[in-house]
Amino acid sequence: MFNIGGKQLNSRFFLGTAGYPSPKVLGESVKASGAEVVTVSLRRESPSAAGGESFWNLLKKLDVNFLPNTAGCKTVGEVITTAQMAREVFETNWIKLEVIGDDYTLQPDIFLLAEAAEELIKQDFEVFPYMTDDLILAERLMNVGCKILMPWGAPIGSGQGLNNPYALKTMRARFPEATIIVDAGMGKPSHAVQAMEMGMDGVLLNTAVAKATDPIQMAHAFGQSIEAGREAYQAGMMQRRDMANPSTPTLGTPFWHEKNAI
Amino acid sequence: MITISLNGKRVSVSETRLKDMMISQGYHSSHMAVAINGTFVPKSAHETLQVNDGDEIDIVAPMQGG
Numbered sequence: 001m002f003n004i005g006g007k008q009l010n011s012r013f014f015l016g017t018a019g020y021p022s023p024k025v026l027g028e029s030v031k032a033s034g035a036e037v038v039t040v041s042l043r044r045e046s047p048s049a050a051g052g053e054s055f056w057n058l059l060k061k062l063d064v065n066f067l068p069n070t071a072g073c074k075t076v077g078e079v080i081t082t083a084q085m086a087r088e089v090f091e092t093n094w095i096k097l098e099v100i101g102d103d104y105t106l107q108p109d110i111f112l113l114a115e116a117a118e119e120l121i122k123q124d125f126e127v128f129p130y131m132t133d134d135l136i137l138a139e140r141l142m143n144v145g146c147k148i149l150m151p152w153g154a155p156i157g158s159g160q161g162l163n164n165p166y167a168l169k170t171m172r173a174r175f176p177e178a179t180i181i182v183d184a185g186m187g188k189p190s191h192a193v194q195a196m197e198m199g200m201d202g203v204l205l206n207t208a209v210a211k212a213t214d215p216i217q218m219a220h221a222f223g224q225s226i227e228a229g230r231e232a233y234q235a236g237m238m239q240r241r242d243m244a245n246p247s248t249p250t251l252g253t254p255f256w257h258e259k260n261a262i
Numbered sequence: 263m264i265t266i267s268l269n270g271k272r273v274s275v276s277e278t279r280l281k282d283m284m285i286s287q288g289y290h291s292s293h294m295a296v297a298i299n300g301t302f303v304p305k306s307a308h309e310t311l312q313v314n315d316g317d318e319i320d321i322v323a324p325m326q327g328g
Contacts, residue, residue: 016328026326041327042295044269044320047288052323056293059324069327077300084302085295085322156328184328206328 002201004148004179005094005126007065009036012196013226014067014181015219016206023058025215030062033219037065039096039204042086067128069096074109079116083125095120096150097129106156110137118144130183133167138175149178150204153195154185157207161191165198172199189218189225196229197237264315280311284321294323 002009015035020026030038040059045052059066068086073079076099083095099116101109108131117127121144129141133151141149151171154160162168163185172180182195183204192203203226212218263274268287277283280296280303296303297320303311313319 016326018326018328020326039327041325042322043325045289045291045294045323046269047290050291052293052325053291055326056291056324071327081297081300081302084304085297088302088305089293089295089322089324 004201005128009065010034011036011223011226012202012230013223014039014183014202014204015209016204017059018206019210020215023054026210027058027062029209029215029219030064032216032223033209034223035064035219037067038062039067039069039206040090041069041071042082042089065094066090066092067094067096068092069130070098071100073099074101074112075099076112076116076119079112080119080123083120084123087125093125095125095127097127108132108152110134113137114140114144117141117146121145128181133164133171135167135171135174138171138178142175142178147179148181149175150181150183152184153182153191156184158185159187159208160185161187162194165194168195168200169198186222189221192222192225193229193232196226197232199233202226264313266313266316267318269319269321275313278312278314279309280313281308283313283319284308289321291323294321296321 011034013035014037015033016039068090070079070082099109099112120127128148130150154163179201181202182200186205186208209215209219265274275283277286
């Protein structure tokens with residue numbers, strides 16, 4: 001079991017709900033993934049489209065926890081208002097804090113991030129901050145009360161994997177008490193395995209599943225990779241060596257004879 | 263009549279109570295949240311809050327997200 005934000009979960013996979021070919025495929029993908037938390041958002045509602053109502057009905061059938069985001073927010077004020085609206089609609093104090101600072105890389109504005117996190121925690125939110133892999137930012141977020149850190153692997157939707165494994169490993173080592181979820185940039189299950197083998201507590205992704213040729217199968221593949229990576233971390237991996245080391249015992253190897261044995 | 267900005271569009275409405283205005287504009291779902299001039303308005307205040315001329319009102323609903 002895995003404890004996060006006051007809840008016990010079996011799965012360490014956090015799955016996004018955007019960009020699937022259809023609501024049916026989204027629903028089947030969530031089931032196949034084994035994820036117990038899905039990320040969701042809020043957008044202006046058009047009464048004629050009533051998209052919010054149909055999406056809500058789909059969500060309720062999935063029987064999962066909701067992690068609403070503040071995607072698109074660029075100021076602390078927008079973040080706080082969006083979080084308050086999300087708390088009412090989704091009936092949760094969990095909030096995936098996003099404050100975008102650069103439209104091309106979707107890199108978070110780390111200064112506003114820390115400011116928004118502090119205010120949200122004062123208002124009793126459980127903050128899941130989407131952040132860069134900067135150590136000082138991590139420390140600042142922990143100091144204002146964040147228990148969870150969500151460093152990016154790579155820019156959102158890029159599929160590049162872990163661009164800076166060193167920084168992520170360092171964050172894991174420096175903040176052993178934090179719950180660290182690698183969020184964004186994953187392209188394939190091996191990226192998720194790599195993150196989990198580092199001792200990360202979970203992985204959050206969306207596009208790599210939603211844009212796969214078969215999202216349902218890919219969701220299952222990622223679910224398995226996250227479990228495999230976690231097990232490998234717990235099992236303890238061998239140390240890497242520069243030179244070969246025979247795995248078959250050399251003692252008793254035939255055809256070798258001491259010189260002048262006869 | 264007052265003129266407000268509703269989800270970014272200017273509209274003229276005769277209802278000045280928030281809940282009445284929402285219904286008249288077709289917002290019937292219970293799974294929505296409201297902000298006026300950038301400030302969250304909890305559901306408990308929808309029945310009583312008055313909408314003023316020039317208010318900027320956002321009504322949001324659940325949507326897919328990453």
